[in-house]
Amino acid sequence: MTSYVDYTTGEPVADTKAPSGPINERWDKRRFEAKLVNPANRRKQTVIVVGTGLAGGAAGATLTEQGYRVVQFCYSDSPRRAHSIAAQGGINAAKNYRNDGDSIHRLFYDTVKGGDFRARESNVHRLAQISVEIIDQCVAQGVPFAREYGGLLDTRSFGGVQVSRTFYARGQTGQQLLLGAYQALSRQIAAGNIEMHPRTEMLDLIVVDGRARGIVARDLITGRIDTHFADAVVLASGGYGNVFYLSTNAMNSNATAIWRAHRRGAYFANPCFTQIHPTCIPRTGDHQSKLTLMSESLRNDGRIWVPRAKGDNRPPNEIPEDERDYYLERIYPSFGNLVPRDIASRAAKNVCDEGRGVGPGGQGVYLDFADAIRRMGRKAVEAKYGNLFDMYQRITDEDPYEVPMRIYPAVHYTMGGLWVDYDLQTTIPGLFAIGEANFSDHGANRLGASALMQGLADGYFVLPATINDYLARNPRKSAADDVTDEHPVVQEVLAETEDRLNLLLAVDGDRTPDSFHRELGELMWEFCGMARTDAGLRKALERIPEIRDEFWRRIKVPGTGEEFNQSLEKANRIVDYLELAELMCLDALHRSESCGGHFREESQTPDGEAARRDDEFGYAAAWEFTGTGEAPTLHKEDLVFEYVHPTQRSYA
Amino acid sequence: MKLTLRVWRQKNAGAEGAMSTYEVDDISPDMSFLEMLDVLNEQLILSGEDPVAFDHDCREGICGACSLVINGDAHGPERTTTCQLHMRSFKDGDTIDIEPWRASAFPVVKDLVVDRSSFDRIIQAGGYITAPTGSAPEAHATPVPKPDADFAFEHAECIGCGACVAACPNGAAMLFTSAKINHLNVLPQGAPERETRVLDMVAQMDEEGFGGCTLAGECATACPKGIPLMSITSMNKEWLRATRRASKR
16 A cells, blocks of 8 residues: 555646636626526426535525525524624625725735635636625625615725725624525525425435435434435535634534545545634633634734733733834734735744743734724724624633733634536536635635635525536436436445444444544644644654544444434544545645645745745645545646736735 | 533433433633533543533524523523633532523424524515525615614624523514514615515414513523514514505505
8 A cells, every 4th residue: 555645646637617718708708608407497407505604505595596496405403503604804895885996806816816826817806706796686685784874885904905895794794694695595495495404414425427416414313314316416515624623613514525525536626725814812721612713804903913022921001012013014014914814823823933922821912902992982993893892802701992802823714625617516527516615716815705705606606607507418308317215326325324323333432522533633733734844744644544543443422323413423524534634734745835824834935924836836736535545646727827927925 | 610510301302301410520710611511521421421412503602503591591691692601600619500492482302402493484484585696786776874774783683592582481482583574674675575574474483383472571681692672662563564554455
């Protein structure tokens, strides 16, 4: 057996769906070239949608509005609880309502540059074009965006940009957008167009004759494992940040749907591109189960600093102005506190590594609103950030109106995901991935307020247009085309799923699922977190198979598979994390350049910024699965930049 | 801190339930309430017992999944969600009672987990604005007066946790239902469906077996998002208006 790190390089992978020609005409051109399905035939075709967040909720509602039949799944008790709900700050759109020089081209440019030139230009440009329609759509649904006294929409600024293009609903923008999608979904459920399966988790993908034809899912209440068949499958199951155990993701967010699809043949792209968000509440102890984000919008008015001197333990209010280091303002005078997330996170790590961090263990920096309160008055600060301040106070028992907040970076978002073409189709025909589950638009670093934009663009506008083409080319001709439980492939997938769960229950060892998850998470944070090295990654790659081995010898899952069993759910998700983590480390090891959220210590500029190596690494890395612990195959997608020419990012 | 927990255990929807007593030790005041339950569950798994099932997900007070009655109060002693309640609200040596939401429209699934699909069906009955994707006019075509937008937002903040129902002596869902109706009915975009929305949602609410409202006000006291009690009054006004107009047609 070859070692896992001895991966092979296969044929390049190419996006064959994006049309050529001027970039601003490509989306129109693709929509025109894509085949359509006659409205009368749409009701005969079924699409499975896994997930009900912004991407999945929007897709389910829109596909049924078009006349398709949708069967949809979520692990929560209600589609309204998907983790998109926790997004705080806002959603970008190139409306240029402020008349501050914004345009579709500028949003496109900012996103490609913010992503450190590792995203596909065609996709990003389409995203910027659609951003404008998303705001219209959400307003029509009754999303209560913040408004000015004249009744028009308000906007604010976000990191990495110099215009004010972020629309928001106080600190609960994700909640309001998600409820808009949930309500549109609810209307279709009531109309009988969507068969909704809450508390049901996808455990595997069914691929028949090279096409995605269904899923295996477990009813989390009864434990029953069932098959569901369709003409196409859409994964909108979110990102995989929970590999790190501690992240800002919801506790149950997981990678199982995308990882199982990867095992069945879908390439996984850029798995090492994870975003570490600079403004999270620092951890307080070993009991910590998750980390809480404080919206990036706080960096609009809050100033980040640490003491100038090492080991300065005075309370923040006793440290005089000239003994404070507002390090972002110092190093990046033109963007100041609004530099992109990867840069802000790394800068925080650097000052903490220098011994100037604050709070328990020195793992924190101050985010100070004293100036903002003096300038705008406490009332105005309250109106803008009140709920965030309340949340901070509830968690830390400190009053941010009186003492500066303490923040530290935490895993927040994964730019990597299933490889998709311009149509958002994976390498398995009939399998689509949308939202955070795919890799498409953010390159190596996502800008703030762009996740909501991408989720809704994919769900409301892109997928509903592109999936037509696939369904038109693969029509359901007769009942004979239908896959059933009797098909040998289906039998095999079902048996594998049942065996896996039974094995988890049978080991009856002496360690809990959480103990393994925490161990893996700590390893990943140390070696595949904010700064990565060749030696560290190799160490992690040695350790992961050992943990996996120990897992299958010592895991203890109480109860049975035929009941509501939260330990079994967790353990099964960890099985997949233990494989995905390995691929993330390998991807990070092979990409020996630094770019965006991926910082290799060996590749930095003299002043410590990420040094990209475009000649060697100007590609997206799409990995093909070859077996658990077996060296995977790398397929490169060359990235061509016709409109935004790669430069070393500068925010100084 | 050392604590005694009395927890409602119920194997499944059909089984009889009962309170069971457990001890937990080394609880830090900085832990969240759910992290304290994580400690209990790790303990239970290792001793070969079934861990306590409870709903939770975002653990930052926004998804609405967590749903515990703590010492008789929905979400416990602070005005927040269970996940944002911290152990500093308790004292060393305390005995804490932990129960699921109690309401006939929220049947128990297992232990502390209940079925809240009745809330989804109330939304399905009319808690939306019909605006199929692609049909929207330019966002600035219809300005919305700021006070109306703020009123809509204040009600749209509801997280659908069900604390209002759990706290209500009658098990009524008036606050939940009124929050969505007020959010949508005040907006110009929601006007065309204003009457059908309130009539259909209230009818569905009754159908689900929620109790009647006697304005006890417990709902608004328990609501972690501060949906005001006046929300119910506004809904009643909307309902009367709609009923009157329907009878004229």
